[in-house]
Amino acid sequence: MIATLERPRSTSSNNSDLIVASLEGVNKNYGNIQALRGVDFRVRAGEIVALLGPNGAGKTTAVKLLLGLMPPKSGRVRVFGGDPTSPENRMRTGAMLQVGRVPETLRVREHIDLFSTYYPSSLPAKEIMAAAGLEGLGERKFGDLSGGQKQRVLFALAICGDPDLLFLDEPTVGLDVEARRMLWDEIRQLVRRGKTVLLTTHYLQEADALADRIAVINKGEIIAEGTPATIKAQTGGKKIRCITNLSISSLLRIPGVLEVKEDREAVELHTAEAEPVVRELLSRDPALSGLEVTSAGLEEAFLALTQDGSRNGNRAN
Amino acid sequence: MSSATITLSRVQVQRSPRHTTRIYIKEAKYEFLKNLRLRVYTASVLSFPIMFYILFGLVLNSNQAIGGMRVPTYLIATYGTFGVMGASLFGTAAGLASDRGLGWLQVKRASPMPPFAYFTAKVVTSMIFSAFIVIALFTLGVTLAGVRMPVGDFVRLLATLVAGSLPFSAMGLAVGYFAGPNSAPAAINLMYLPMSFCSGLWVPFMFLPKVVQKIALVLPPYHLSQLALGVVGAGTHESVVTHWEVLAAFTMICLGIARIGFQRDQEKMYG
Numbered sequence: 001m002i003a004t005l006e007r008p009r010s011t012s013s014n015n016s017d018l019i020v021a022s023l024e025g026v027n028k029n030y031g032n033i034q035a036l037r038g039v040d041f042r043v044r045a046g047e048i049v050a051l052l053g054p055n056g057a058g059k060t061t062a063v064k065l066l067l068g069l070m071p072p073k074s075g076r077v078r079v080f081g082g083d084p085t086s087p088e089n090r091m092r093t094g095a096m097l098q099v100g101r102v103p104e105t106l107r108v109r110e111h112i113d114l115f116s117t118y119y120p121s122s123l124p125a126k127e128i129m130a131a132a133g134l135e136g137l138g139e140r141k142f143g144d145l146s147g148g149q150k151q152r153v154l155f156a157l158a159i160c161g162d163p164d165l166l167f168l169d170e171p172t173v174g175l176d177v178e179a180r181r182m183l184w185d186e187i188r189q190l191v192r193r194g195k196t197v198l199l200t201t202h203y204l205q206e207a208d209a210l211a212d213r214i215a216v217i218n219k220g221e222i223i224a225e226g227t228p229a230t231i232k233a234q235t236g237g238k239k240i241r242c243i244t245n246l247s248i249s250s251l252l253r254i255p256g257v258l259e260v261k262e263d264r265e266a267v268e269l270h271t272a273e274a275e276p277v278v279r280e281l282l283s284r285d286p287a288l289s290g291l292e293v294t295s296a297g298l299e300e301a302f303l304a305l306t307q308d309g310s311r312n313g314n315r316a317n
Numbered sequence: 318m319s320s321a322t323i324t325l326s327r328v329q330v331q332r333s334p335r336h337t338t339r340i341y342i343k344e345a346k347y348e349f350l351k352n353l354r355l356r357v358y359t360a361s362v363l364s365f366p367i368m369f370y371i372l373f374g375l376v377l378n379s380n381q382a383i384g385g386m387r388v389p390t391y392l393i394a395t396y397g398t399f400g401v402m403g404a405s406l407f408g409t410a411a412g413l414a415s416d417r418g419l420g421w422l423q424v425k426r427a428s429p430m431p432p433f434a435y436f437t438a439k440v441v442t443s444m445i446f447s448a449f450i451v452i453a454l455f456t457l458g459v460t461l462a463g464v465r466m467p468v469g470d471f472v473r474l475l476a477t478l479v480a481g482s483l484p485f486s487a488m489g490l491a492v493g494y495f496a497g498p499n500s501a502p503a504a505i506n507l508m509y510l511p512m513s514f515c516s517g518l519w520v521p522f523m524f525l526p527k528v529v530q531k532i533a534l535v536l537p538p539y540h541l542s543q544l545a546l547g548v549v550g551a552g553t554h555e556s557v558v559t560h561w562e563v564l565a566a567f568t569m570i571c572l573g574i575a576r577i578g579f580q581r582d583q584e585k586m587y588g
Contacts (some may be wrong), residue, residue: 067427070583087429095427100419101498103412105354110347117343118429142355157424167427309392 018045020165020196021066021084026075027059028220037060037220039075043165044200048191050207051200053217059200060098062217063169066198067095079165090122094163096154096171104143108134111142112156119161131189132156133182147174155183159190166190168199172206182212238274241292243265244285254280266290341434348438349445352408362407363450369519370454379462383521386551389462391521393454394545397478399518400450402538405443405485406492406505411491412439414501417582440486447482450474462492466549474548481541484564485570488537494578512536533540537567 019044028036036058043049051059064070065077079089102111107256109125114124129135132152137145143155151174158166170189172180187197187210201207207214208228216224216231224231237258243266244251251260253267256277259270271277276292281288352358374392381388416422425435431582453553458464466474487503495503515532516539517525520530525533540560547557 068428069423087431090429093427095424097424097427099421099424100423101415101426103351103416105351106347110350114343114347115428117340120336155423157428161429171498201421252527 007135009154014287019043019078019081021070021079021198022077023065023072024076024078025074026062026065026077027056027264028065028070029073035141035220036072039220039222041215041222041225045193045196045197046191047212048187048197048199048210050211050214051198051217052202052204052207053200054202057217058220059202059217061220062170063095063097063200064199065165065166067093067097081130091118091161092164094158096159096166098169098173099154099169100193102154104144106125106144107138107139108142108153108156109138109229111136111153112160115157122161123159128156128160131159131186133179133186137232137264148176148179151175152179152183155186160290163275164195166197168197169199170202172201172203180206218285237270237272237295238278239294240269240271241290241294242269242281242288243267244281244288246281246285248282254284337431338433341437344430344434344438345441348412348442348549350444352412352446358407358411360399362404362446363453364405365449366396367453367457369399370396370457375457377463380571384523384551386549387462387464389458389464390466390467390549391546391551393451393458394474394549394551395518395521395542397451397454397474398481398511398516398542398545399539400454401447401478401482402448402485402513403509404450404520405482406489406509407502408446409439409486409489410496410505411501412495413490415494415498416498422582428556436490439490441484443486443489444479444482448475448479459538470548474545477544477548478541479542481564484537484541484568484571487568490575491571491578494575494582500580514536516542518542537564540564540566 013290019042023036023039023041026036026041028038029035029138039058039062041051041062051062053059065072066084068077068079068086073075075118077084079182080092082089084093106114108129112125112128115126116125122128123131125138129138132155133151134152142150144154151171155168155171156203158168167306171187172183175183182291184206187199190204191197198211199206211228211276213226214224214228214231215222241263248260248262248267251257253275255267256271257269261268269277269281278291278293280289332480344392369393374389374396378388385389413422416425422435426432451474455464455474488508491499493509512518514528515525516522516536518535518538522530522533522539522542540563543554544560547560
């Protein structure tokens with residue numbers, strides 16, 4: 001009954017059916033607040049999945065359920081085909097959670113030493129320190145570290161047991177650009193070594209840069225799921241930004257314009273195809289300036305998916 | 318590069334008893350180091366009983382006697398109880414409330430740490446600090462006030478007080494499960510200071526008002542201090558067995574409350 005998988009070193013769209021973690025029809029409440037509603041979600045072996053959503057969307061709740069830190073109200077949570085709370089599963093799982101306070105008087109080296117002891121086959125301390133970018137910081141007390149360094153220690157604790165499955169809850173919060181890129185490289189490295197990663201983020205760029213698959217979550221529901229490309233394609237289109245004298249209502253009457261937003265002195269138009277709209281804009285307003293055309297990134301896709309529709313901007317139709 | 322293998326089957330990862338023992342030892346070691354380096358902890362928990370002892374036992378009343386017993390000897394038992402209680406309550410409750418309320422305990426729970434190792438580490442650490450306080454008081458008494466007692470008596474006194482750390486560690490766990498990370502120290506002080514006074518740890522029991530003496534009978538520190546005083550020869554009011562029974566019952570009640578908190582935490586999210 002042993003299902004094994006020799007993972008090829010490809011990244012995107014892994015064709016493996018081996019599901020290492022899943023939420024099946026999961027509901028979770030905190031008092032009257034419904035944190036998750038009927039969530040179905042799977043993580044397959046060897047992939048990086050990003051759970052993308054705004055604050056309070058239910059990302060952390062999903063991770064905590066998968067870590068067996070609390071039970072769902074209904075539905076099923078499975079990790080490695082079994083109960084997430086089992087000690088066997090915990091030995092194969094690493095977790096980086098958002099923590100308010102970590103014991104500050106212990107040194108980095110000591111924190112890693114303790115967590116390494118929990119696992120049956122932990123990595124050598126030197127390797128962990130290198131992987132997390134903590135070289136030279138071993139003797140520092142946790143309380144004396146910068147925000148980014150603290151974050152890296154938490155990452156080190158997540159990987160120290162060389163787990164097969166890694167949960168990273170907002171791993172790069174508070175990191176500067178360089179540290180963030182370093183951590184991304186490290187996460188990619190892990191997947192190359194055959195690990196599976198579920199990360200949550202509200203950085204759209206992060207999900208785009210890292211994930212094989214993105215699940216967009218909002219108000220406790222998964223509202224879109226697919227590769228970064230498919231997610232983008234769901235809204236797709238271009239963004240046109242310019243400074244113009246034309247009124248919003250007249251801009252909305254231009255064929256092909258889906259949405260118009262005012263942004264300080266400029267306006268932003270959302271459209272499927274840029275060229276006809278730009279031609280029309282220039283002919284209607286010769287004084288138009290500051291023209292920029294960009295493809296709608298994940299940011300727009302995300303906003304479009306999570307928006308209530310009327311709140312932010314004026315929509316055509 | 319190692320070719321990775323992921324299996325869905327139950328992996329045989331049984332910990333050897335030696336590995337488990339190592340986890341318990343490291344957990345306790347780092348809990349101890351953590352508290353030792355925590356100035357808030359050492360400053361209040363260690364220095365108060367020692368300062369009180371120096372002031373009231375050595376500087377002011379060293380030639381006085383209470384009920385036929387020299388003050389420096391008597392106070393080793395009562396300030397010893399005071400110190401044990403503080404070390405145990407703060408050692409467990411403050412850390413637990415903070416770990417629980419600010420997310421650190423979830424990181425530990427998500428790891429394969431045996432949950433019991435966490436609690437054991439706190440209790441063991443409290444016992445080590447308790448022992449340290451008693452030894453410090455004794456050393457001061459012997460060297461500066463000429464306190465003398467047979468080695469056997471001292472060992473019994475030490476063992477009694479260190480064992481007495483258990484009920485207060487249990488109480489600390491109960492408080493730590495129900496107090497918030499910021500309110501825990503205040504909550505402990507609200508119980509610890511009045512209890513110390515009413516149990517005769519600051520003012521000898523016989524000098525307390527009658528009403529307070531009645532209250533003391535239901536307070537665990539009173540019973541622990543009477544056991545300690547019994548060892549050094551100051552008469553106990555009740556039998557030794559009664560004192561231990563009260564402390565054991567108190568421990569069980571506190572553990573029961575802590576257990577309710579533990580189970581409640583499994584259902585709830587923090588942070």
